[in-house]
Amino acid sequence: MSKVKDQMCVICLEIIGVDRNGIWDGGHNALPVAKGRCCEDCNVTAVIPARMRALVDELGRKN
Secondary structure, eight states: OOOOOOOBBBTTOOOOOOOOOOOSOOEEEEETTTTOOOOOOIIIIIIHHHHHHHHHHHHHHOO
């Protein structure tokens, strides 16, 4: 585990806790939603869907 103390999620502003895997507590890259680190819940509900939308949009432009 990392030694980072009380990192805040840049999306929901809650403290980033240990992920469901029980090991990682460093948060996730919040891009493209925000710059910084986010919690696992925001990663799943906001960041990953935003990345998927961007990918679909990019693939649509290429066709």
